[in-house]
Amino acid sequence: MSQLDLNLLKVFRVLIEVKNTRKAAEILHLSQPAVSRALRRLRDYFGDELFVRTAHGLEPTSKALVIGSRLPEAMDQLFEALHVEEEFDPYLYSGKVTIAVNGFIAHWLVPPLIKMLTERAPNMEIYMADWEESTPDQIIDGEIQLAINYFPLELTKQLIQERLGTDDFVVLCRKEHPLQKEVIQVEDFLKYPLASHIVPGWNETKNFAVDALRKLGCQPQVQLSSSKMNIILRSLELTDMLLPCSKLLAATLSDRFRVLKIDPKLEQPSSEFALIYANKSRRNPLDEWLQQCVIDCVFGKLR
Structure with a gap:
């Protein structure tokens, strides 16, 4: 152990996750040559290649996989043991915090x-x-303190996903919409076009509503796609478009629109x-405080 630098x-830990020296360098805020030098020292220490370069990046050896399966938990325990509790007074805090949230x-x-x-x-x-799409990397880099999105997501083990609650999905339309039903059926989606709220990194490449309807033999028309919810809602008031959306979102708009199950x-x-x-920041006093605020707010909305 006297020969091993913990920074290595x-x-x-990052290489076993991303399997790419360039990407690892970006996450660690190091140069790519510095990461390559660290990898050479790791190979010398463990007496193993650890990673073999392929056309698709770095392929971990069997020894690297064993070490990688044990290392994250061991490092987390080490850093937690060294953590000294700091006092945090939110009333005196004057810094900036960034929170990323799914649009719905x-x-x-x-x-x-x-x-x-x-x-x-x-x-x-x-x-x-x-x-x-870049939000997970920004959280790892510390540019974003925390984020809220639907669960579960395919994310690196460097990120923690802590379940907050359960939403549901409904369809929103204008109050005077000709579809006068409480429950919308599959065939109704053939009569009226859809609006789609695009959330990059979540439904940018996959329209969940369209995919579900296609499985039932229905090919709906998506007439409007936008990442701007205010544009979609205003368009909804002026047309016969239907918007599949969050039930909790719909509850805040119920006086302006009709909600269909x-x-x-x-x-x-x-x-x-x-x-x-x-x-890495789960014991940071500011981050812990922010997380608790989100939990308190969600609990207040759902109870």
Whole structure:
């Protein structure tokens, strides 16, 4: 052990996750040559190649896989043992925090969350970001303190997904819409076009509603796709389009729109949502406080 620098284990931990020296260098804020030098030292120490270069990146050897299966938990225990509890007073905090939220969730959760944060930390600068494809990397890099999205997601083990609650999905339409039903059936989706709210990194490449309808032999028309919810809602008020959306979101708009339940035969995406944060910052006093605020806010909305 006297020959092993613990910083090398940090490099190994990231390499076993991303299997790419360039990507590891970005996450660790190191140069690519520095990561390559660290890998050479790791190979010397363990007496094994650890990673073999292929056309698709680095392929871990069997020894690297064994070490990689044990190392994250061991390192987390080590850092937790060395952690010294710090006091955190939100009322005195004057820094900036960034929280990323899935667009469907943002509309019903963010306003009460901002109210709670500003009451508890009046000097805090809050930046609310959309969930995007780059969000997981930004959380790992510390650019985003935490995020909220539907659960589960395929994420690196460097991130923790902590279940917060369960939403549901409904269909939204204008109050005077000709479809006067409480439950929308599969065949109704052939009569009226759809609007789709695009959330990068979540449904950007897969339209859950369209996929579910196709499985039942229905080919719907998607007439409007946008990442801007205000554009979609205004268009919904002026047309006969239908918007599959979050039930909790719909509840905040019920005086402006009609809410239709979805036929149980239609397959729906997971309605559970989670708090997502970096494993390495789970004992950070500010991050812990933010996480608790989100939990308190969600509990207040769902009870």
